[in-house]
Amino acid sequence: MLPSAAMEQVDLVPNMFLNMWIDSWKILVYNINTTNIPLTILVVLKLRNGEIHMTKVFFKSINSYNDTETISKAAAELLDKIVKTENISLEKYVPLKVHFGEKGNKTFISSKNYRGIIDYLKTNNIKSAFIETNVLYRGERTTRASHIKLAQDHGFNELPIVIADGDHGEEYELVKINKSHFMQCKIAKEIANQNQMIVLSHFKGHGLAGFGGAIKQLAMGCASRGGKLDQHANSIPKISYLKCKSCNACVNNCPENAIILSSKAKIIKDKCIGCASCIAICPHNAISLNWFGFLFGSFNERLAEYAYAAQKGKNNIYITFALNITRACDCEGHSMKPFVDDLGIFASTNPVAIDKACLDVLDKRKGGKVFSRGRHTLEYAEKIGLGSIKYELIEI
Numbered sequence: 240m241l242p243s244a245a246m247e248q249v250d251l252v253p254n255m256f257l258n259m260w261i262d263s264w265k266i267l268v269y270n271i272n273t274t275n276i277p278l279t280i281l282v283v284l285k286l287r288n289g290e291i292h293m294t295k296v297f298f299k300s301i302n303s304y305n306d307t308e309t310i311s312k313a314a315a316e317l318l319d320k321i322v323k324t325e326n327i328s329l330e331k332y333v334p335l336k337v338h339f340g341e342k343g344n345k346t347f348i349s350s351k352n353y354r355g356i357i358d359y360l361k362t363n364n365i366k367s368a369f370i371e372t373n374v375l376y377r378g379e380r381t382t383r384a385s386h387i388k389l390a391q392d393h394g395f396n397e398l399p400i401v402i403a404d405g406d407h408g409e410e411y412e413l414v415k416i417n418k419s420h421f422m423q424c425k426i427a428k429e430i431a432n433q434n435q436m437i438v439l440s441h442f443k444g445h446g447l448a449g450f451g452g453a454i455k456q457l458a459m460g461c462a463s464r465g466g467k468l469d470q471h472a473n474s475i476p477k478i479s480y481l482k483c484k485s486c487n488a489c490v491n492n493c494p495e496n497a498i499i500l501s502s503k504a505k506i507i508k509d510k511c512i513g514c515a516s517c518i519a520i521c522p523h524n525a526i527s528l529n530w531f532g533f534l535f536g537s538f539n540e541r542l543a544e545y546a547y548a549a550q551k552g553k554n555n556i557y558i559t560f561a562l563n564i565t566r567a568c569d570c571e572g573h574s575m576k577p578f579v580d581d582l583g584i585f586a587s588t589n590p591v592a593i594d595k596a597c598l599d600v601l602d603k604r605k606g607g608k609v610f611s612r613g614r615h616t617l618e619y620a621e622k623i624g625l626g627s628i629k630y631e632l633i634e635i
C-alpha cells in the first residue's frame with residue numbers, strides 16, 4: 240500500500256478497472272486528483288510465493304447469547320489479540336460505534352456485552368463513549384434528546400453518549416471520496432473528526448441491504464440523516480395487490496406514515512424514505528423490493544461508498560457479534576426471534592473481510608447461502624479499496 244499520508248495529501252484513487260494480478264505481480268494503478276493536473280501513476284509490486292498477506296479475522300465461538308459474562312470476556316480477549324497481533328496503536332480517545340436498538344426491539348446487542356471492552360480501555364487509560372447517529376425515520380432515535388433517553392433506557396449507561404450528527408442530523412462533514420456514485424459523503428461530524436473507532440456491529444439480516452455487519456454499521460451508522468437519504472434513494476418497495484390481505488400491519492409500522500389502506504395497502508411515494516421496514520413486517524410476504532429501482536439505484540454500491548467515506552483516514556478496529564441473528568435489523572421496533580444458532584464474535588481491521596467471514600461461517604454452519612442478497616456489496620467494496628474479501632480465519 241502507498242503511505243496513508245500521501246493518500247491524504249493528493250487524494251489517490253485506486254483505479255478499479257486497471258488494478259490486477261498477473262501471476263505474482265500486483266499491478267496497482269492510481270489516479271491522482273490534484274487541483275489542476277489529473278495524473279495516473281503505476282505501481283508494480285512483485286510478491287514472492289506465499290507472501291500475499293491476507294487480512295486476519297479472529298473468531299471466538301459462542302454458543303449462547305444469554306451467557307453475557309463469556310461474551311464480554313471473549314470480546315475483550317479478541318480486542319487484546321487484534322491490538323497485539325496487528326500492532327495497533329490506540330488513540331487516547333476511542334469511541335465505540337454502537338446501535339442502541341429501536342424502542343420495542345429486543346434482539347440488539349445489549350451494552351452489558353461490551354463491559355469487557357470498556358474495562359480493557361479503562362485499564363489502558365483510554366477514554367471512550369458510545370457514539371451513534373440519528374435515524375432517517377420518525378421515532379425515538381430521530382433527535383438527539385430522545386435518542387439519548389432511549390439509549391439510557393436500553394442500559395447504555397457505562398459511558399457518555401455522543402449523538403454524532405447533532406440534534407436532528409444537521410451536523411456533518413463532507414468527506415471527499417471521488418467514487419462512481421458519490422464525489423463526497425455526509426458523515427456525522429463527531430465521527431468524521433475521529434482518528435479511530437471500535438466499530439461494534441451486530442451481524443443479522445436487513446430488508447434492503449440483505450445483511451448487516453461492519454460495512455452497514457459504517458455506511459448507514461456513520462452517515463448523517465442526509466447521508467442516509469442519499470444511500471436510500473430509489474429504494475421504494477412495492478406491494479403486491481394479489482398478496483395483500485389488508486391486515487394493516489404495514490400501515491401501523493411505517494415510521495413515515497407513508498402507507499395508506501383503502502381496499503389494499505398502497506405506498507405514497509413522496510413520503511416513503513425507502514427504509515424497507517415494511518418488507519420485514521408484512522406477515523403475508525406482500526411487500527418486496529422494487530428490483531428495477533433497487534438495481535438501477537445500486538443501493539449496495541452506495542452503501543459501500545459511504546462505508547469507504549466513514550472509515551477514510553481512520554485506524555479502526557471492527558468487532559462483530561454474530562449472536563441473536565434475526566432476519567431483520569435492530570431498527571425494527573418490535574420483537575423478533577433469532578432464526579439461526581449463535582455463531583460467536585469476530586474481530587478484524589478490515590470491514591470487508593469481517594463481513595465475508597461472518598457470511599462464510601454462517602453458510603458453513605447451515606450448509607448453504609443463508610443471506611443470498613447483498614453480497615455484491617462486498618465485491619464492490621473490495622473494488623473501491625475499502626478492504627479485501629480474502630481473509631485468514633483464526634479461531635481463538
Ligand code: SF4
Nearest residue numbers: 483484486487489521
Ligand atoms: S402488512 Fe402486508 S398484508 Fe398487511 S396490509 Fe400491509 S401489505 Fe397488506
Ligand code: SF4
Nearest residue numbers: 493511512514515517
Ligand atoms: S420503505 Fe415502507 S416502512 Fe419505510 S417509509 Fe417506505 S413505506 Fe414506510
